Amino acid sequence: MGLIKNFMKILFHLKAKELSTGEVNPKNYPFRDELYATFLGPVDSVKHYELKEITGPIPLQESKDLIDWADKIICIDSYLQHLAWYMGKQAIVLWGQSDPSIFGHPENINLLKNKKYLRERQYGLWTQTSYNKEAFVTPEIIIKTLNERERYHKNN
Amino acid sequence: MKILAYINTYNRTKTLLPIAISSILNQTIKPTTLIIYDENKEFKNPLDNPTLKYLLDLSMEKGIQWHWLPGQRKGAHYNHETANLKDYDFCWFLDDDQVAEYNCLENLLAEITPEVGAVAGLIIKTPSQPLPRDLDGTLNDVWKGQNIQWYKWEGKSKEVQHLYSSFLYRPNISHWDLRLSKKSFRGETMFTHSLFLKGYKLIVTPNAITYHFEGMGGCRSVEEEKSNQEMYDHDNDLFRKWLGVTDKPIIIADNGLGDHIVLRKLLDDHNIKDITIACCYPEVFEGFNCISIHEATQRGYNLDDYNLYKWMEYQQWKGDLYGAYQKLYENIIPPKS
Numbered sequence: 001m002g003l004i005k006n007f008m009k010i011l012f013h014l015k016a017k018e019l020s021t022g023e024v025n026p027k028n029y030p031f032r033d034e035l036y037a038t039f040l041g042p043v044d045s046v047k048h049y050e051l052k053e054i055t056g057p058i059p060l061q062e063s064k065d066l067i068d069w070a071d072k073i074i075c076i077d078s079y080l081q082h083l084a085w086y087m088g089k090q091a092i093v094l095w096g097q098s099d100p101s102i103f104g105h106p107e108n109i110n111l112l113k114n115k116k117y118l119r120e121r122q123y124g125l126w127t128q129t130s131y132n133k134e135a136f137v138t139p140e141i142i143i144k145t146l147n148e149r150e151r152y153h154k155n156n
Numbered sequence: 157m158k159i160l161a162y163i164n165t166y167n168r169t170k171t172l173l174p175i176a177i178s179s180i181l182n183q184t185i186k187p188t189t190l191i192i193y194d195e196n197k198e199f200k201n202p203l204d205n206p207t208l209k210y211l212l213d214l215s216m217e218k219g220i221q222w223h224w225l226p227g228q229r230k231g232a233h234y235n236h237e238t239a240n241l242k243d244y245d246f247c248w249f250l251d252d253d254q255v256a257e258y259n260c261l262e263n264l265l266a267e268i269t270p271e272v273g274a275v276a277g278l279i280i281k282t283p284s285q286p287l288p289r290d291l292d293g294t295l296n297d298v299w300k301g302q303n304i305q306w307y308k309w310e311g312k313s314k315e316v317q318h319l320y321s322s323f324l325y326r327p328n329i330s331h332w333d334l335r336l337s338k339k340s341f342r343g344e345t346m347f348t349h350s351l352f353l354k355g356y357k358l359i360v361t362p363n364a365i366t367y368h369f370e371g372m373g374g375c376r377s378v379e380e381e382k383s384n385q386e387m388y389d390h391d392n393d394l395f396r397k398w399l400g401v402t403d404k405p406i407i408i409a410d411n412g413l414g415d416h417i418v419l420r421k422l423l424d425d426h427n428i429k430d431i432t433i434a435c436c437y438p439e440v441f442e443g444f445n446c447i448s449i450h451e452a453t454q455r456g457y458n459l460d461d462y463n464l465y466k467w468m469e470y471q472q473w474k475g476d477l478y479g480a481y482q483k484l485y486e487n488i489i490p491p492k493s
Contacts, residue, residue, distance in 0.1 A: 017412075060413075060439045079414035086421050102468075102476055103414075123469040 010039070011070035012053040013080040014094070021127045026119075027076050029094050030133035035074075038139050054080065072146060077103055084108065092145055096135035098122065109145060111137045159261070160244040160327075161187035161220075164232040165252035166195040169205065172253045172369055177211045179256040181218055185265060187248065190220050193235035195227035231338040236347070240327045248324040253374060254279070255367045256322070263364035264324040267313055273330075273356025274348050276305055276323035277364025284308035293317060293360060295399070296458055298345060305360055313361040317454070319348040322366050330354060333398070339384070341391035346398060353454065399455055400447070405488045408462035409435040410449045415464065416440040418477045426489050 014029040029035070039051055052066060063083055067073060073084050073091040077098045084091040085105040092109045093100065097119040100110035112118075117135035121128075161180050165173050173192075180190060192202070202208040202224045215222045228234040239247050248264065250256055260277055267275040287307040291297050293316030297304065303320045321344065330350040336343050352358050409416050416437045423429075423444075432445045434452035453459060460466060467473070468480050475483075482489055 060437070079412065079417060082414040082417040086417050102473070104476070121469075123465045123473075 008049040009069060009071045010049055010051050011066050011073045011075075011080075012036075012051065013073075013075035013078055014053070015055060016076055016078050017057075019127050023127065024131045026097055026126055026129045026131045027078065028131075029076050029096075030131075030136055031139050035139040035142060038143060072149075074142060074146075081105070081108055092142065092149075094136055094142070097129060097132060109149070111141060111145060113137045157246070158189075158244045159185075159187040159324075160189050160191065160239060160242060160247045161261075162191040162193060162235070162239050162247065162249050163252050164193045164195060164227060164235050164249070166227075166374055168252045168374065169196070169208070172255075174207045174211060175255050175369075176250050176252050177208075177215075179254075179258075179260075180250065181211065181214055181220065182258055183256065183261045184259045185262045186218055186220055187261065188221065188244070190215055190222045191239065192222070192224045193227040193232075193238075194224060195229055195232075195235075199226045230334075231336060231340040231343075233332040233334060233336050233340040233343040233347075236340075236343070237332040237334060240325075240330075240332060242327065244327055246324050247327045248322075250322045250366065251368070251374070253369050254322055255369070257365040257367075260364045260366055261324070263361055266363070267359045267361050268324075269357075271357050272326075272359055273351035273354070274319055274323050274325035275359045275361060275364070276319040276321070277361055277366055278308060279303075279305045279321045279366050279368050280308060281306070281368050281370065294453075294458075295345075295349070295455060309362050311362065313359050313363075316358050316360050317349060317352050318345045319358055319360070320344055321368070323348065325351070326356070329356070333394070335394055336391050337387035339387040339391055341388050342395040343391075346395060349399075400451070404430060404432045404445065406432045406434060406452070406457065407485055407488065408449070408452055408457060408459060409433060409437075409464075410459050410462070411436070411464055413437050413440070415477065419481050422478055422481050422489060428489060431488060 014032045016025040016027040019025050036051070039049060052070070054063065054066065063080065064087065067084055067087050067089055073080065073089065074094070075081050075091055076094050081091050081093045081104065085107055090108055092111060093104060095104070095110055095112040097117055099118050099122050100112055102122055104110045113135060117132060119129050163173070163176055177190070180187065202212060212222050236249070239249070248261060264275045264277060285307050287304060287309040288302070291302050291304045293304050293314050295317050298318065304314065304316065305320050325348070330347055332343060332347050348358055407419070409419055416435060417440055420440050429444065432447060433441050434447050434449050434457070435441060436449060438446040449459070464480060464484060467484050473480050482491065
């Protein structure tokens with residue numbers, strides 16, 4: 001699996017707001033650790049990127065500053081994908097059971113594994129939706145998407 | 157416990173006022189004091205009126221101290237405020253065209269707890285009517301020109317946002333608004349809603365009943381140089397300003413941060429600034445007039461009417477969030493040409 005070779009600043013937001021029931025939010029990306037491990041690589045490897053992650057509520061201005069800082073944004077269906085869109089910055093959005101055609105923006109790169117995983121009641125409460133890790137793309141797809149975007153960017 | 161019962165009266169001395177007074181004197185729980193604020197042009201000694209004398213003698217016999225005082229002739233709210241500033245635990249007033257059931261005061265007092273600021277019963281014009289389904293005791297009812305107290309219903313008492321006509325209240329907490337015209341239109345709503353805004357509960361109990369007999373007279377019929385309509389308009393404008401209701405259209409965003417951001421983009425794209433936004437994340441709407449969701453409900457807005465996700469579900473919406481907001485608020489945000 002090829003990695004991004006150029007130095008790059010990547011902003012992650014992979015965990016949504018906690019549910020009132022205490023259950024895992026079905027929007028949370030299930031392969032966060034594997035994704036990070038892919039970027040971090042072996043302990044003695046040369047680092048070509050800087051990673052920052054939003055893990056909880058932060059002031060809106062701080063989110064805006066992080067978006068300004070980042071070269072790439074990888075996030076779930078959260079406020080960050082809307083904020084990136086608002087600021088005119090493209091995000092790679094990791095969709096699971098919510099429908100990007102309703103809740104997403106065509107300006108972002110929307111990675112939806114398969115429409116069959118979309119929940120039937122798109123406007124229902126998330127507390128009534130079970131978690132399904134199968135609904136998400138793997139880290140390999142994310143890396144592939146990033147590489148393709150990089151090649152596209154360089155060629156244009 | 158010291159309870160002041162009082163009546164503002166105008167031009168009903170020979171008709172309904174004696175019946176109103178009698179209903180106070182015959183309560184199962186007696187007030188400590190009865191005050192009549194006499195708004196008639198000419199103040200006459202009540203003891204010169206045989207019917208009133210019988211009633212006032214009866215009042216003394218029952219241990220209820222009475223006072224018959226000239227009103228200030230500036231509107232009922234002035235007399236209300238005078239009563240409000242007296243040293244009593246509770247004030248209870250009837251209009252001079254009302255008759256309280258014998259156990260009205262007892263049943264009002266039964267609802268009093270430390271959190272309760274005022275209690276009202278039902279104010280029934282005969283024949284009584286059942287309670288319409290769409291009334292809920294919020295300020296929404298005011299905008300509809302309705303009140304749950306006007307209807308006959310049974311069951312549990314209801315917590316409301318305002319009271320009307322006759323009620324029992326804790327004095328010296330809020331004040332009657334003396335800026336109102338002589339009509340004192342919306343006076344009771346403003347007074348009781350101000351108790352509500354101070355954190356007190358307002359209760360309507362179906363167990364306390366007062367009958368309302370319409371007839372000539374009454375403090376709102378006092379002659380005045382301004383027309384009735386001018387005074388009603390003045391009081392209504394004052395009420396709306398007091399509530400913070402402006403002519404600005406309102407958008408209510410009782411949803412997530414991401415939804416707020418989409419709404420902001422929509423407003424920016426259409427160059428819309430002059431609106432009020434009730435929201436959860438005002439930092440998204442810097443430069444806009446923002447209020448809290450709580451304040452929106454206190455102003456009488458029904459959040460369900462503005463719930464984007466409920467609307468999308470009801471519409472089986474297949475478009476995006478941006479389009480959904482645009483459609484929901486198409487009266488404020490016209491489609492871009």
